[in-house]
Amino acid sequence: MDVDKNLLKTLPKEFGCAPSEPISFHTQPISFLRHLIDTPHCLKLAFTGSTKTGKIILELAAKSNLKPVTLELGGKSPFIVCEDADVDKVVEVAHHALFFNQGQCCCDGSRTYIHEHVYDEFIEKAKARALRRIVGDPFKKGVEQGPQEFEISPLLCLRSKLVTATKGLMRNVLSTPSNLRRYIRSGVESNATLECGGQRFGSEGYFIQPTVFSNVQDDMLITQDEIFGPVQSILKFK
Structure with a gap:
């Protein structure tokens, strides 16, 4: 051109x-x-x-x-939680490993592998933590998640x-909200369980709800691609 x-x-x-x-x-x-x-x-x-x-x-x-x-x-860095982990503590660590900077970090822990013995407990607590995450103007006190990169x-x-x-x-x-939602749709269509989020947040700006998927498999797009957004994909291992 x-x-x-x-x-x-x-x-x-x-x-x-x-x-x-x-x-x-x-x-x-x-x-x-x-x-x-x-x-x-x-x-x-x-x-x-x-x-x-x-x-x-x-x-x-x-x-x-x-x-x-x-x-x-x-990158698609794994975050691995073993069966003897302190679930309450590791839920918070895993949350920040993925959602830091709106999930726009090259070394995010974007594949969360949880041992089957603590999997169900982790899912419930990870979902609850994501729902508590405060989205909005990042310059305001208490806000944890700002807009996505435009x-x-x-x-x-x-x-x-x-x-x-x-x-x-x-x-x-891939970091724009419309393409983040494309990844989220892909997760749903691949039969991953959308635990929370998955929608635009508010009517203005590039905001996405904190999103958590469970029952994720290794062959899914949300496991293989770097989403570069606030989408936590949780997998089970034995």
């Missing part, structure tokens, strides 16, 4: 960057990334986003000037030490 090419030429100058000075972009469209990676003037690229997009970036970088690439890609257009962010496409493409798309 011509507009993308023009952005690459004009934005650094408009923000007072020297031609050789590294800059940072927040971007979503893949066409913009293609132009950024293809230009020989881009000597180094670091990317935070989905594994799928990371593979595309490596391929494009190899086809251009073999520029070095640093990737921080999607969809970002290709904009110049700030100067940095590397040319960085951060939160690019799939990550931005």
Whole structure:
């Protein structure tokens, strides 16, 4: 797209960057990334986003000037609760491991594995904790969960030490409320049990209710994909 090419030429100058000075972009469209990676003037690229997009970036970088690439890609960290755990304590720890920063943390404990001996107790208490979670203006005292990250257009962010496409493409798309609800629908359609939440919170802004799924299986999309939102998927193990 011509507009993308023009952005690459004009934005650094408009923000007072020297031609050789590294800059940072927040971007979503893949066409913009293609132009950024293809230009020989881009000597180094670091990317935070989905594994799928990371593979595309490596391929494009190899086809251009073999520029070095640093990737921080999607994660699905397990949180494991054994049968001898203090359930009251571990429910709170697991809650914060997933819901911290609205579930928008690359190292969230987003797959919660619970031993069968404490599974039912954990589910009830995890549900109760999620229902107590206060959603709203994060600048107000007592609020635990603010809005989700909104969809970002290709904009110049700030100067940095590397040319960085951060939160690019799939990550931005998946973190919007409509796509979070798509994951939630997928969980319901896969026969996971929606214990609580799953809906938009309020009539304005990018807010989602704290959501808890039980009876989740390893082959479900909500187990395999990084949702990047306040959705706790709880699995049972023996």
